Amino acid sequence: MTGSLTLLTLAEARNGLARKAFSARELTESYIVAVEAARPLNAFITETPAQALAMAEASDQRLARGEARPLDGIPIAVKDLYCTKGVLTTAASHILNGFRPPYESTVTEKLWQAGAIMLGKANLDEFAMGSSSTTSYYGPVENPWRRPGDNRPLVPGGSSGGSAAAVAARAALAATGTDTGGSIRQPASFCGIVGLKPTYGRCSRWGVVAYASSLDHPGPMTRTVRDAAIMLCGMAGHDPKDSTSAPLPVPDYEIALTGDIRGLRIGIPREYRVDDMPGEIEALWQQGSDWLREAGAEPIEISLPHTKYALPTYYIIAPAEASSNLARYDGVRFGLRVDGASLDEMYELTRAAGFGAEVRRRVLIGTYVLSAGYYDAYYLKAQRVRTLIARDFAEAFEKVDCILAPIAPSAAFAIGEKTDDPIAMYLNDVFTVPANLAGLPAISVPAGLSADGLPLGLQIIGRAFDEEGVLRVAEVLESAAQFRHLPGFVARGR
Amino acid sequence: MALDKAAVAHIAALARIKLSEAELEPLAGELSQILTWVEQLNEVDTTEVAPMASVAASGLPMREDRVTDGDCRTAILGNAPGGAARGFFVVPKVVE
Numbered sequence: 001m002t003g004s005l006t007l008l009t010l011a012e013a014r015n016g017l018a019r020k021a022f023s024a025r026e027l028t029e030s031y032i033v034a035v036e037a038a039r040p041l042n043a044f045i046t047e048t049p050a051q052a053l054a055m056a057e058a059s060d061q062r063l064a065r066g067e068a069r070p071l072d073g074i075p076i077a078v079k080d081l082y083c084t085k086g087v088l089t090t091a092a093s094h095i096l097n098g099f100r101p102p103y104e105s106t107v108t109e110k111l112w113q114a115g116a117i118m119l120g121k122a123n124l125d126e127f128a129m130g131s132s133s134t135t136s137y138y139g140p141v142e143n144p145w146r147r148p149g150d151n152r153p154l155v156p157g158g159s160s161g162g163s164a165a166a167v168a169a170r171a172a173l174a175a176t177g178t179d180t181g182g183s184i185r186q187p188a189s190f191c192g193i194v195g196l197k198p199t200y201g202r203c204s205r206w207g208v209v210a211y212a213s214s215l216d217h218p219g220p221m222t223r224t225v226r227d228a229a230i231m232l233c234g235m236a237g238h239d240p241k242d243s244t245s246a247p248l249p250v251p252d253y254e255i256a257l258t259g260d261i262r263g264l265r266i267g268i269p270r271e272y273r274v275d276d277m278p279g280e281i282e283a284l285w286q287q288g289s290d291w292l293r294e295a296g297a298e299p300i301e302i303s304l305p306h307t308k309y310a311l312p313t314y315y316i317i318a319p320a321e322a323s324s325n326l327a328r329y330d331g332v333r334f335g336l337r338v339d340g341a342s343l344d345e346m347y348e349l350t351r352a353a354g355f356g357a358e359v360r361r362r363v364l365i366g367t368y369v370l371s372a373g374y375y376d377a378y379y380l381k382a383q384r385v386r387t388l389i390a391r392d393f394a395e396a397f398e399k400v401d402c403i404l405a406p407i408a409p410s411a412a413f414a415i416g417e418k419t420d421d422p423i424a425m426y427l428n429d430v431f432t433v434p435a436n437l438a439g440l441p442a443i444s445v446p447a448g449l450s451a452d453g454l455p456l457g458l459q460i461i462g463r464a465f466d467e468e469g470v471l472r473v474a475e476v477l478e479s480a481a482q483f484r485h486l487p488g489f490v491a492r493g494r
Numbered sequence: 495m496a497l498d499k500a501a502v503a504h505i506a507a508l509a510r511i512k513l514s515e516a517e518l519e520p521l522a523g524e525l526s527q528i529l530t531w532v533e534q535l536n537e538v539d540t541t542e543v544a545p546m547a548s549v550a551a552s553g554l555p556m557r558e559d560r561v562t563d564g565d566c567r568t569a570i571l572g573n574a575p576g577g578a579a580r581g582f583f584v585v586p587k588v589v590e
Contacts, residue, residue: 089572102569200549214548241555244550312532323509330510332583337575343588362509364502364521365528367509378532383545385538390546422524423531441551462550 005030005168006493010074010227013173017063017073024059024073028052028117030493031075031172038171038491041142043162043198045080046088047475049119055117062115063156071234077172079163080121081128082108082218083207089378091209092126095329095354097336105207106239107218114234119172123162126356127326128183130213131428133161134415143412144169144487147189147452154412154454157187157428157433162189163221171491174222175230182214182408182432185444188221189407189457191486192446194474195221196228199465201251201349202441203232204239212321213244215314225445225475229253232467248465256267256468257475262296265471267400271307272431274409281406281456284448288404288458291480292473300400304392309385310434315384315426316369317437318379323366324358329354363421390438393461394396402473403461406431407444411454431459441467443474446483455485495529497522 005027008016016022026293032049052075059073083089083101090096125135130154133141143156144165157166160177164187167175177184179197188195196219203218205411212214220231239245245357268289273282289299331350333336338353340346356361369378396403408428418424441464444457456478462470465469497505499518502525506513513521523576571578 047509098575099573102566102572131569169557216511230507240555243554244548246550247555306538308537309538311536315528316535327510328504332574333570333575333583337573339576340586343586344510345512346586347510351514354510361521361524363509363511364505364525368497368505368525371505371508378529380545381535381540382532383547384540385535387543387546388540390549422528447578 005355006034006491010173010222010388011224013074013466014230015480017085018068022064023115024056025053027073028056028075034171034491034493038166038169040113040163041143041144041169041489042139043123043165043169043171044077044120045092045138045162045484047122048118051087052117052119055112059115059117059255069115069436070230071111073117074116075119075173076111077119077122077163077166077175078108079124079160079176079178081178082176082210083123083209084108084118084121087121089121089209090138091128092124092138093354093359094137095336095351099334103207103300106204106241107208107235110237111234112397122166122175123201125161126359127209127322128159128178128180129322129358129362130158131182131186131425132388133158133187134419136354136358140415142415144489145191145412145454146488147454152290152379153356154303155190155415157190157412158182159183161182161187164193164195164478167191167193167223170490170493174220174227176233176235177219177221178217179436180211180318181219181436182429184219184221185442185457186408186428186433188444190412192483193221193223194209194225194228194446194453195219195444196232196441197255197435198232198236198467199246199441201244202465202467203235203247204242206239206241210325212318214320217436224255225478226254226470228256228443230470246465251468254440256375256472258472259476259479261292261473261476263445264297265400266292266297266299267302267396267403268299269302269307269396269403269405271304272405274430277409280450281409282459284456285404285406286487287449288477291477292404294333295480299404302400302403303397304396304434306385306388306392307434309416310389310437311426311430312381313385313389314429314433319362319366320370320379321366322364323370324343326359326363354466358419386437389434393440397463402469403462405459407457407459408432411452411456413449435461440464441470443470445474445477445481447477447481449485495533496526497529
């Protein structure tokens with residue numbers, strides 16, 4: 001029985017725990033073995049097996065007393081951008097060397113209150129800046145998928161690449177991610193799992209290491225749409241400690257999965273048909289549209305005219321906010337310090353040693369676009385275009401209920417590809433960035449395999465705070481796609 | 495916008511990041527390339543378009559003015575990379 005525990009979905013594991021088919025301790029022990037077996041992927045920066053077992057013990061006691069909480073006994077990975085009290089939190093950066101937060105992020109606190117179990121802290125791109133999970137100070141993450149007949153390790157996507165790799169390799173039942181420009185959805189697509197970026201304000205950002213505050217979205221990464229709905233219930237909710245957190249009640253997202261999308265109008269944005277889009281991506285997108293039509297929805301072509309400006313807008317706003325957010329890393333109060341003759345020299349040497357190349361590049365760009373004489377030309381201009389991008393969506397949602405789009409212009413690429421040219425790497429986010437700029441909920445659902453045997457996701461974007469609609473359509477897409485493939489590397493549990 | 499080495503050195507000083515002379519030239523090239531690419535936004539007519547700083551619909555919420563946290567000096571000083579002395583962070587001498 002226990003040999004297959006790590007192959008269960010979250011919903012199946014929850015039901016098995018409730019039936020007492022196995023204990024939280026047995027499930028957790030299986031996953032601890034799987035986390036160790038998955039070490040070649042470098043998906044975790046820190047493993048927390050002792051903490052996991054203690055949490056499992058508490059879950060088993062509640063289960064025995066008939067007081068089970070919604071996520072009792074569910075072992076998950078936490079992106080190492082979420083502060084965890086007393087547990088090393090690095091943001092995959094050298095500058096947070098040795099940092100053990102004296103507090104817990106709101107989202108992880110909610111998950112532990114709901115009974116979830118922490119397996120460890122998942123690897124990522126440094127400060128969540130990247131699309132490949134190769135810029136971590138702790139080394140690149142490997143995708144558990146490989147092209148058949150080709151041994152080159154592939155990237156898991158980024159920045160939540162450790163989370164995605166762990167969930168795909170069956171080394172975690174679910175994971176938390178964060179999505180600033182696609183960092184949940186693109187790695188979900190590259191690893192063949194589900195990734196949900198909720199509406200801005202749905203999940204608290206408090207205690208999540210900030211990259212670009214107006215664009216950062218915490219969210220779940222899971223193996224199925226139902227699992228994403230269950231995780232979101234445990235993560236969402238108003239938090240007075242985050243001033244942008246929405247004071248709205250959290251619905252039961254699992255109930256929203258009715259399978260009935262008859263009469264829904266699905267927008268197909270013509271501007272997402274970009275030049276040189278690979279034929280297989282375009283074909284999958286058409287297939288997705290056909291599946292939804294067969295389920296009774298009505299695909300309608302729509303226009304989002306400012307789509308092509310979303311990426312350059314993002315690459316002004318995100319670095320600007322990052323340069324401001326990352327000003328706190330000064331070597332004084334926590335993390336790395338490199339001594340200097342003066343306080344200023346200490347700052348400069350600490351930040352030079354602590355930040356990797358991509359982080360440094362974005363801090364410098366951000367500093368420049370906010371500096372005197374350039375603020376209006378770059379930063380304010382980008383904020384104005386952001387208004388137009390959000391307006392495009394608002395107008396589209398007068399005609400349609402949700403939008404179907406690709407996730408990324410390609411499947412996973414090899415580690416080391418696309419690293420010479422920052423802009424080539426940035427283009428990965430062309431289909432995901434617009435939903436961040438507009439703050440809209442969006443999900444990636446595994447929908448098929450590329451010609452070279454790698455997973456490809458499709459994206460559903462919804463109206464603000466309509467995660468229920470997004471999940472409902474996503475589940476229909478998932479049922480139609482019947483994606484049952486496993487990656488080449490599956491961690492052996494026990 | 496093409497940045498030269500002097501401009502990069504100036505930005506790096508503003509950002510408090512020490513760069514070696516050898517790093518300036520390649521960074522000038524990379525940053526110039528990114529800036530040139532984002533300048534395509536100039537094609538967009540944004541006259542009379544208000545800038546958007548956040549999608550959060552409401553203004554900043556107010557709360558009652560009372561202490562909700564604190565009394566955790568030891569926990570906070572516990573991460574001090576240069577150590578703590580008498581309840582303070584230790585830094586290089588600032589005033590001569």
